[in-house]
Amino acid sequence: MLQAALLVVSCVLANHLWTQDQWTASLAVAGAEILCIVLITSVTIGPVLIGCSDGAVAKGIRKPLLRALVSTKPNVKNFRQRVLPKRCPRASTPEGSHEKVEIISADDVPLIFERQPIDWSGFISDSLCIAWMFDRSPDSDEAAAILDFTTEVVWHSGICEVPLANVFETFDKCFRYSEGNPTLIPRLRDRAYKAGRALVHLGIQRKCIGEGGDDPLGGLRCIRGSYSSHSYDGDLDSILNIVDRLFGTPRPIDWTKLTFSEPHQRWLSHIFLYRAWDHLCYASKLPDDVEAFVTYAFSAEGTHPAVIADCLFIVSLVIGVPLHVDDLAVDDKRYFSHKGSRQCS
Amino acid sequence: MFLTVFDSSENGVLDVRIFSKLESTFNNHAIWEYARSVDAMRLITALRNDTVAQSCYSLFHVVLSSSFEKEDMWAAARLASHGAFKWDRYLPWVNDPDDAMKFLLYHFAIQTKGEDDIATQPIEDMLRAVAYAKNKATLEGLEKFDHTDKLFVGGVRKAFEGDRPFQTRKAALFFVPVIQDKWFGDSLEEAMSDEEKDEFCKNWGSAVDGIEHTMDVKGAICTTFFAMLNSKKWRSHIVKGKFKLMEYFADLPDDSKHFTECKKNASLLPWLRSRAAEAGDRGTEETKLWKLWLAILWSDYSSLPKGVRNQVLEVTKGVISKARHDVSFISRIVTTEKERHQTKLGGHAALSLDDEAERLRARVEGINEGIEKFEEAVGKKAK
Numbered sequence: 001m002l003q004a005a006l007l008v009v010s011c012v013l014a015n016h017l018w019t020q021d022q023w024t025a026s027l028a029v030a031g032a033e034i035l036c037i038v039l040i041t042s043v044t045i046g047p048v049l050i051g052c053s054d055g056a057v058a059k060g061i062r063k064p065l066l067r068a069l070v071s072t073k074p075n076v077k078n079f080r081q082r083v084l085p086k087r088c089p090r091a092s093t094p095e096g097s098h099e100k101v102e103i104i105s106a107d108d109v110p111l112i113f114e115r116q117p118i119d120w121s122g123f124i125s126d127s128l129c130i131a132w133m134f135d136r137s138p139d140s141d142e143a144a145a146i147l148d149f150t151t152e153v154v155w156h157s158g159i160c161e162v163p164l165a166n167v168f169e170t171f172d173k174c175f176r177y178s179e180g181n182p183t184l185i186p187r188l189r190d191r192a193y194k195a196g197r198a199l200v201h202l203g204i205q206r207k208c209i210g211e212g213g214d215d216p217l218g219g220l221r222c223i224r225g226s227y228s229s230h231s232y233d234g235d236l237d238s239i240l241n242i243v244d245r246l247f248g249t250p251r252p253i254d255w256t257k258l259t260f261s262e263p264h265q266r267w268l269s270h271i272f273l274y275r276a277w278d279h280l281c282y283a284s285k286l287p288d289d290v291e292a293f294v295t296y297a298f299s300a301e302g303t304h305p306a307v308i309a310d311c312l313f314i315v316s317l318v319i320g321v322p323l324h325v326d327d328l329a330v331d332d333k334r335y336f337s338h339k340g341s342r343q344c345s
Numbered sequence: 346m347f348l349t350v351f352d353s354s355e356n357g358v359l360d361v362r363i364f365s366k367l368e369s370t371f372n373n374h375a376i377w378e379y380a381r382s383v384d385a386m387r388l389i390t391a392l393r394n395d396t397v398a399q400s401c402y403s404l405f406h407v408v409l410s411s412s413f414e415k416e417d418m419w420a421a422a423r424l425a426s427h428g429a430f431k432w433d434r435y436l437p438w439v440n441d442p443d444d445a446m447k448f449l450l451y452h453f454a455i456q457t458k459g460e461d462d463i464a465t466q467p468i469e470d471m472l473r474a475v476a477y478a479k480n481k482a483t484l485e486g487l488e489k490f491d492h493t494d495k496l497f498v499g500g501v502r503k504a505f506e507g508d509r510p511f512q513t514r515k516a517a518l519f520f521v522p523v524i525q526d527k528w529f530g531d532s533l534e535e536a537m538s539d540e541e542k543d544e545f546c547k548n549w550g551s552a553v554d555g556i557e558h559t560m561d562v563k564g565a566i567c568t569t570f571f572a573m574l575n576s577k578k579w580r581s582h583i584v585k586g587k588f589k590l591m592e593y594f595a596d597l598p599d600d601s602k603h604f605t606e607c608k609k610n611a612s613l614l615p616w617l618r619s620r621a622a623e624a625g626d627r628g629t630e631e632t633k634l635w636k637l638w639l640a641i642l643w644s645d646y647s648s649l650p651k652g653v654r655n656q657v658l659e660v661t662k663g664v665i666s667k668a669r670h671d672v673s674f675i676s677r678i679v680t681t682e683k684e685r686h687q688t689k690l691g692g693h694a695a696l697s698l699d700d701e702a703e704r705l706r707a708r709v710e711g712i713n714e715g716i717e718k719f720e721e722a723v724g725k726k727a728k
Binding site for chain 1: 362366378382385392
């Protein structure tokens, strides 16, 4: 209000001066214009720069701004061409020789899911946004929001800023090492879940479609023993099990003895789709945990259609039915509780 | 920002792609694709879904007609049959039972060779298929099959044994009515000795005890019971406590083949009576049962052959001379039967010309005739 009042006073003063001395009046008008620009800028990006308490406003403004800033990065356009040929499973031919067969392709394969094409460049903007937010030492609420946002991004090879270290640090801090194996600090359950989920998401996607080599978690492998929660929490236990597998300390898991929340099961099936893709590039068999999960999901009563879809994709990969890369990469926001409903994400 | 839409029909698109790829592997003898096709089948056959069950049944026929090595073919067929018949809520019709019986026989054979671990589940799946998903085409196709083949008989007997899974024994209970026309005649003599018949009847009785007697179950076990009872060579092997299954006669359709033949069988009433006499004072249950059979015959008196009618009249006179209260027991059974048919008739319009309504009217008339004759027989004796 004060800034607006000053602006009005400046305009009246400039008008008065114009009748007295045009040069002095020009200076006053220029001052008013600068004031006007400062006012508009502070209203627009204030929440971004100051860390506005109104999360919705901040999110609504921050994301498009950052996206606009990075949308011109040159490496985005060629994403598909650079990523796809990198990973193709081999299939033996009748003559016994080996020939590359593309099971994931962007060309000549019909899309299964009806939608507009995936905004691959948007994921780069999102990654920069996430990296920037991590750099600001977020409080616990902000960290939770960032971790959730992390699992909505497809971390493809066009993305350079991968917050694996930040996410691992957040995850690892939720455990105490005093009893040998890292054991969950009970009050940090929610943070451990979100951070673990983000870690698995990043680790598997970067291994599968990223450019961080074949072992993106290699630099973080300093843990001792297996993560445990000492609880009957299917969502968290499944994540801890996968984290252990990613770090090379696998434990057997009986999926039939775990119960999952629906959102978690949907996320899990989708990340297993990436894991299946990654493994089928180098071996003819699925990893045991993915195979067991698919069998469990198919056998259980009332499994969500989204989970069934991901498992069918996994079966398609096993048998070598070619898939469109957009069908594989589409995130789990494609599914809604009401069949056939539409929603913006 | 992008718009997405999900619909379950998209899963259907995936199913179709997967199954067409699998069928092409077996149709084109693509040996190099076999391993991953079987891996994929192992996964997708676990899915409980109508389309998948139907597609698995089609794939089952494709696999059996393929030219893969026998062992590979049977391994794939096992997965396909499990995918088709594992789910109670949807079972594809067995329109072509030749493949099903070929599959069943093969697994009975490997079971006898000691490969029980491999054979148990496929046998269960195929027994379920023929027992629960049979139609006219299935029954016509089965006519050509030799149900008295020793291997087949041995396999079915084994399915009733106490160590078999519940679902296998249940499916076997429903499977026997499909084949019993040939089983409980004279043609099985070479394939099953008397000791084996004893064992079969004992295991059959144990399977009957191990299952809840719903309407469907009552119908299936009662059909088999009357088929055994009608056969001179089988009735003596029925386990003692299982004659009580006669009580379920009302759950059978009126035109049930073996039940109707039992009623026309002149040897049955004297056999049941002599069985009760042998039991003597201890034979309360046997006595009750042959009187129940007498009542059942009275309720269908008008359609009995002359020889049986005479038996019924003669035996009834003998009964009431010893125990007058048996009159009310027989009378109550016959009246209940009449009321049951009248209730069914009540579901039709009063002047309905439907075949079923006509049949029910004729049945009620027949029972009335039986009641009149019964009262006449009892009344004369009373005077």
